[in-house]
Amino acid sequence: MKTLHVFILLVLVTTLALGQVNIRFEQFDLPNGLHVILHQDRSAPIVSQVVAYHVGSKNELPDRTGFAHFFEHLMFEGSTHIPRGEFQKMVQNAGGNLNAFTSFDQTVYFITVPSNQLELAMWMESERMLQLKVDSVGVETQRGVVKEERKQSLDNRPYGSLLEKTMENSFKVHPYRWTPIGSVQYIDKAAIDEFYQFYKSFYVPNNACLAIAGDIDIPRTKELVTKYYGDIPRGSSEIFRPKEVEPPQKAEVRDTVFDNIQLPAVILAYHMPAQGTKDYYALSMLTTLLSGGESSRLTKRLVDKDKLALAVQAIPLSLEDPGLFIAFAIANFGRTLPEVEKVIQEEIDRVQKDLISEKDFQKIRNQRESEFIQKNSTVQGKAMQLANYYLFFGDANLINGEIDRFMQVTREDVRRVAQQYLRNESRTVLYYLPKVQGQ
């Protein structure tokens, strides 16, 4: 009896010791299918409005890669009542800021303004959801801009092509094999009627989630949401979602990429399960063990002790369909990639062999918790997370509860997933080397 009592006490203490995240919100659906989430936070007189459309590069056709991202640009070109060139100015004039991004699985737009300008933000966002101006001037202007952006972010930046090369080598069947920026040859082919079709198919309220966080009055905001978004018709066509399943990789892929870089880099990419799955959380905890903080395994060995690398990072590429567990390191001047790879492999072998200590286990739990809590410091961040959690998991309350899923991962889970997923035959290894004469 005594033992049980002590055990319960320990469990209670452990639970209480965890920082509580308690973000309160309300949610509902409009008749047209738009899911709406409202969170009040009166600590600063600002409000952030986020619309996440459930369409990304994976919804594209292989001969129209880059389409979703190109379309994201078109969303700033104007609407029936907002003239071209005015979108950004209007928000600036109102003392706010705005931006958007396209990923593999979603396209997200946000406008953050002083709280007395909420209606403006709603009017602007609903305008472009309802009646975006898709015309040839806009399309041609943005075609050039998008191609420049590709040059700037891929060719311009050292290692810019990293994601593209990793994905194209790791995926043969699934649309993840291309990245959101797409290919110039297809960007060039995209035609205006195709954009209009895309708009009508994907940019519909039943394929979107609206999240508003900040200095708002909930009942009043509900009225405004109905006022501005209520009359937007539900989409009538079926929403195209890819059905491809990437077959298991049976053999290691190795390749060399020559780039305009000074320091060579190595990428190891292993196939991993989709976000939200049990093993995803275990692999996530593994990335914290490997590269979270100065005492983490890869950082300590590669950067601190052996001075082999300038930087190292393990990242779970968190995607709606199975993604990749990536380890990336930049070698120091004069150090070689085989040396760096050898040490990374040693640390992977170690995790596969030895159960991590209780001390290390508690450490990564604390690091995860701290990160989770600090994520919620801005209304923009909160709005984005709420929309995200709903769109991908159907549960906005994960903004409070997802940390529990990380905390359920055991030491055995960490070892098991390292053994199960970090196998040579299901990985791609890329060496990034400085371009030499004649390339």
Place this chain on the structure above:
Amino acid sequence: MKRIPVLVLAALCVLAGETAAQLDRSKIPPPGPAPAASFPEYDLVTMPNGMRVIIVRNTELPTVTIRLLIDREPVLEKETVGALDLTGQLMRCGTTKRTKDQLDEEIDAIGAEISASGTSVSANGLSRHTEKILALLADITLRPSFPKDELSKLVMQTQSALKMRATEPDAIVDVVRKKVLYGESHPYGEVESEASVGRATVAQCRKLYGTYFKPNAAIMAVVGDVDKKNVVSLVGKYFGGWKKGKIPTPNYPAVAPLPGRTVALVDRPSSVQSVMRVAQGVPLLRTSPDVTPVKVMNTILGGGGFRLFLNLREKHSFTYGAYSSMGPDELIGAFAASTSVRNSVTDSALTEIFSEINRIRDEEVTAAELDRAKNSLSGGFVQSLETAGTVANYAIEMERFDLPKDYYKTYLQRVAAVNPKDVQRVARQYLTPDKMLVAVVGSAKDVKEKLAAFGPVTLYDEEGKKVVEKPTTAPALSADEIFGRYIERTGGKEKYAALKDRTVEMSGKIQGMDMKVKLVQKAPTKLYQEMAMMGMVQKTGYDGTKGWASSPMGMQDLEGDQLDAMKFESPIDLYSQYKDVGLKAEATGTKEIKGKECYEVTFSSASGSPMRHYFDTKDFLKVREVSVRQSPRGAIETVTDLSDYKDFGGYLMSSKMEQTVMGQSFAITVDKCAVNTGVPDSIFVKPAAAPAPATK
């Protein structure tokens, strides 16, 4: 009876006044009443040892953010620029109680982050660990141990980072700007270099620490889910033993404005863009009432989407971005307008920049622009208050510079009060275009003359030193004359005419990995190259018209710049054949390379200047080849230094090459060279699609 339902219906319509049916989308919704934005309350406590502690309570999240700043004058570091910053970073790398490993473990164990620099030590984490975080911060701040091996590591990392930055025009233009505006005997004119950082020693770090890190110069801001009493008690417990003492308060001579408009140019021969700063010092203290009008004025001149941007980008398409920055400082503030434009519009862009600067001085700004700028600044300020770290910084700033306690509380009012006359007044007072510096990193050949219109032009090197142009003693020769001498020197006209094919095998090491290259050329313009490294073979070829390369996707046809690059390399006797492949050659002066005076010959094509070759003026051997590849990021130069000339079948050829690209060098040796062996045409033709390699 019928009437009532109608009335009810009407009433219902009125109640549902904001249904979609009544929304007029053509009208921009007006804003509601402006919300009251307030700067959070905070406490300021001065500890017995002089340390000031600012506490901002914010219970939104169970977190704490701490920043400890050393309030001191800028330091003139001279030969060891960068040592102070290293000192700060080194503090984080070990204390008398904890090694770096132990610090790292303890910090990670509580999910916190702690970092240190030459001016501050910062931490963030969960508020339930506030005591532990303060204990660790105190250990780092009060008891650093300065381990020698950690310093070496930091120096190496800093030097690597500097090496990477050194080739970037944005970094170079900043170096020149500082050195010309402030001079090398002013702390703001000092720039870190690999050499200066390499001179830092443990003894020096200790001394710097002992001189500046004192509690009476320290301001600590603690923001988050904390309470004043607890924080003060903990700070007393952990920082109470820190002994106060004097710290130097140097006086620096005032920075004089330039005598007149000046142009400083750093020559990068392969640049297709000029990276520019139009800059000057601004004598403006933080306590000046002009600070806010200056901020508004600068927003209108060079904020995102404002005058410089609209002019240079939207109207003229000169660039992707043009903007300006301006701010106060206790020694000397700074103004800089920045942009990068293609060579041919260097002067036009500068003309527009000066025209905008003059316009904002000569004319009052419009009400619309003023409102947009003020709204943008106000909105940005309000949003910035969301972040605990920003609030901490504002609080520290008020304390440090003796700003009134309600400075940020009244920020929005001050912004709102700025009128067009204020904007014009501060523009006239603080912007003096006739004394500004135009700092440019670009191709002197293309832009030096254009720049002369803006002021006397002085050439600087990448480290900000004036370039002294040495007069040449070598006789002026044309490109063809130089080529003729080279051909004579390395085999003679007849030999070159008899050259039908050549196969060269080379080897070298890249990143410690063995590399082998086989280069085959056949007259007139066929080229084939094989590069083997780590068991992978990359092939490229050119058959006289078509070029191809192997890639992960299979064989790829080369086009555009890549095809041109192959074409220009393809002639088996470049100096006799260059015209045939669309190149022009021009003798472009002399240059000193590794102590030898060399003739420079620049090749140009329809799309630019892809190559420059250098020949010793005395013996006409080729000393260096520079090939240029354009990337949207800028020109990337590959420099190949040639040495150890040997006889290969009657031709004198360099047997050792050192190739440098983006700061990295590697050596290549020629192992074999065979001429006129009867190479077949087939190897230059693109192979049929290769079968997929086994690993895929």
